[in-house]
Amino acid sequence: MTASAAIIGAVAIAAAGCSSGGGDGKGSGGAKEGDAAKLAISPSTGTKRVAPEQPVTVTADKGKLTGVTLTYGKNLKAEGRLAADGKSWKSARNLRPATTYTVNAQGTGDGGKQVTATSTFTTLTPAKKLEAGMSPLEGETVGVGMPVQLLLSRPVATKAGKVAVERALDVRMSKPVEGAWYWISDKEVDFRPRDYWPSGEKVKVVARLAGLKAGEGMYGMKDRTLTFSVGPRHITTIDAKQHRATVTDGGSTVRTMKVSLGKPGHDSYSGTMIAQEKTPHMVMDSATTGEPGEYRTPTNWNVRMTYSGTFVHSAPWSTDSQGNANVSHGCVNAPPGDAKWFYNFTNRGDVIKVTGTTRTLQFGNGPTPWAKSWDEWLKGSAVGSPVTGGPLG
Numbered sequence: 325m326t327a328s329a330a331i332i333g334a335v336a337i338a339a340a341g342c343s344s345g346g347g348d349g350k351g352s353g354g355a356k357e358g359d360a361a362k363l364a365i366s367p368s369t370g371t372k373r374v375a376p377e378q379p380v381t382v383t384a385d386k387g388k389l390t391g392v393t394l395t396y397g398k399n400l401k402a403e404g405r406l407a408a409d410g411k412s413w414k415s416a417r418n419l420r421p422a423t424t425y426t427v428n429a430q431g432t433g434d435g436g437k438q439v440t441a442t443s444t445f446t447t448l449t450p451a452k453k454l455e456a457g458m459s460p461l462e463g464e465t466v467g468v469g470m471p472v473q474l475l476l477s478r479p480v481a482t483k484a485g486k487v488a489v490e491r492a493l494d495v496r497m498s499k500p501v502e503g504a505w506y507w508i509s510d511k512e513v514d515f516r517p518r519d520y521w522p523s524g525e526k527v528k529v530v531a532r533l534a535g536l537k538a539g540e541g542m543y544g545m546k547d548r549t550l551t552f553s554v555g556p557r558h559i560t561t562i563d564a565k566q567h568r569a570t571v572t573d574g575g576s577t578v579r580t581m582k583v584s585l586g587k588p589g590h591d592s593y594s595g596t597m598i599a600q601e602k603t604p605h606m607v608m609d610s611a612t613t614g615e616p617g618e619y620r621t622p623t624n625w626n627v628r629m630t631y632s633g634t635f636v637h638s639a640p641w642s643t644d645s646q647g648n649a650n651v652s653h654g655c656v657n658a659p660p661g662d663a664k665w666f667y668n669f670t671n672r673g674d675v676i677k678v679t680g681t682t683r684t685l686q687f688g689n690g691p692t693p694w695a696k697s698w699d700e701w702l703k704g705s706a707v708g709s710p711v712t713g714g715p716l717g
Contacts, residue, residue, distance in 0.1 A: 361387035361433040363441035371445040376535030376543055380404070380415040380427060382441070387433040389413055396425045418535025421543045422449040447535075452542035454478050456533055458550045459691075460672065465555045468520035469598040470673025471693040472529055472550070478542060479510035485538040486706035489513065492536050492544075497713035498526040504711055506696075506704030508688060516693040516701065518710070520675065523574070525554040528716055555671045562656060564592060564680035567647045569636075569656070571666065579669075581662040582647030584639070585681065586654040592678060593654075595685025596694035597629040599674045602667060608633075608655070619653065624660070625667035629676055631690040636676070638663035 361384045367374050380402075382392050388410030394402040402425070403416035419425065427443045455477040460466050474493065480486055490505050495515060503517040515529070528551045533544030562569045562583060569581040586592040603626045608619065612633060626637040639646070639657030646657055656678075658666065675694070678685075687695040702710065 360435075360437040361385060361431045361439050363389070363429050363431050363439060365427050365429060365441055365443040367443065367445040369443040369445065371443075373448040374419065374445050376419040376421050376447050377537055378419070380419070380425070382413040382427065382429045384411050384431045387431055387437075389429060389431045390438075391428075391430040393428050394425060395428075396420065396423050417532070418537075419447045420534045421447050421453070421545060423447050450541055450543040450545075452478055452539065454480075454533065454536075454538055454542050454544045455546075456531055456544070456548050458529065458531065458548055460550070460552045462550060463552065465553045465671060467599060467671045467673030467675060468523060468554055468557050468559075469596075469675040469694060470521070470552075470554070471691050472515040472527070473691060474513050474515075474531060474548075476511045476513075478539075480538045480542075481510050482539060483706060485542075486513070488536055489533070489538055490705065490707045492532040494530040494532065495711060495713045496528040496530070496716050498716050499524070500713040500715060501525075502710050502712050504702050504705050504709075505707070506693070506701050507706060508704075514691065514693060515711075518698050520557070521554040523554060523557045526716060527552055527554070527713070554673075558670065558674040560666075560674070560676045562676065562678045564594070564650060564678065566680070567650065569658070569666075571669070579662070579665065581658050581666065583636075584642050584646045584648075584652055584657040585650040585678075586683075587651050590653045591681045591683045592650075592652070592656065593630060593634060593683050593685040593689070594678050594681040595692075597634075597676045597678065597685060598691060598694070599670045599672050599676060600628040600630070600690045601672060602627050602670065604667065608635075608637075608653075625663040627667055627670050627676075628690070629656075629678075630685070630692075636663065636666060 364383045366381045380394055392404060392413040394404055394415055404413055405416055406413050424446045429441045431439050457475045459473040460470055480489055486507055499522045501517045503515055505513050505515050507513050531548040534547045536544040557574050560569055560571045564585045567583055569583045570577055571579040605624055606626055608621045608623050624638040626635045628635050634654055636656040636658060638660045640660050642651055642657045643659055645651045646659060685695050
């Protein structure tokens with residue numbers, strides 16, 4: 325920094341009224357009064373409604389800073405960086421909204437005189453609070469096709485807001501691979517790898533949303549962190565024309581099951597799906613698909629494949645047709661023993677491919693990241709570029 329720039333910076337700080345603290349001006353250890361440093365903190369003490377994106381700064385007009393802490397809540401510490409010359413410090417991240425912060429700074433003048441300064445201020449409470457949730461579940465072991473879902477409490481409608489959110493998302497992996505985010509809607513953005521996850525992969529996702537401005541008057545309220553593991557490579561292929569399901573584990577076939585899919589007029593979906601959830605017992609009710617009174621049937625060992633109600637499940641009533649004909653209302657009917665085995669074998673996120681039907685899986689019918697090609701998936705990113713996961717640490 326030039327001398328003139330330093331003077332301009334000092335004048336700007338004074339004009340903004342953001343100085344706090346600065347020593348008693350008396351000599352210490354032979355130092356002259358003029359050797360005492362003055363510390364300036366911004367925001368100044370007592371300031372309210374500080375914007376979360378406004379950085380916290382501390383500067384010393386002479387000498388060096390020897391220590392700066394920025395704390396909030398129950399003595400939680402926020403990160404910051406000291407300049408190489410020791411004369412300034414700046415907070416490293418956005419501030420949390422609706423939070424009181426305290427800055428404590430220490431420094432020494434050219435003659436060794438020790439000085440301190442402090443400032444306590446409060447950040448604004450946003451008009452629109454942005455909260456978030458994530459899937460999979462914390463600590464869950466999932467299949468190789470499972471996406472990461474970030475679900476937002478409010479729509480992020482602008483390109484700038486979406487870019488800001490994506491750039492705040494950090495994906496770390498034990499075996500780094502390429503992936504990308506895709507905006508399913510203004511309230512959901514999902515991450516998938518280019519190809520399926522490697523088996524044994526450990527993933528950590530950090531959503532640094534606290535203080536992030538995602539729209540006019542809208543700020544993220546807190547960070548979210550998610551860790552999960554990827555289990556064995558389970559891929560099941562279901563052939564509607566052959567009425568067979570072939571289940572593989574790590575590329576080797578471990579079971580072949582006779583099945584029955586949707587009958588004409590109730591065709592099952594063809595496409596690459598994932599096991600979205602598992603329910604041991606439930607009642608299949610046609611009212612949920614817009615056909616009240618058509619059927620209401622208790623079922624066991626249900627593995628969901630779509631939001632619209634496609635399951636692999638036990639169907640003891642159709643065992644004569646399984647392996648020979650498609651007679652269901654769209655689900656994949658399996659013998660009770662096979663259905664129970666498949667239920668226990670399957671992790672959420674395992675890949676299930678269906679072929680040979682007249683209906684195609686529609687993107688968005690549940691988490692359906694594999695319904696799009698990699699090039700199509702990339703187009704759904706606000707940033708427009710892939711992400712290679714950073715190492716775990």
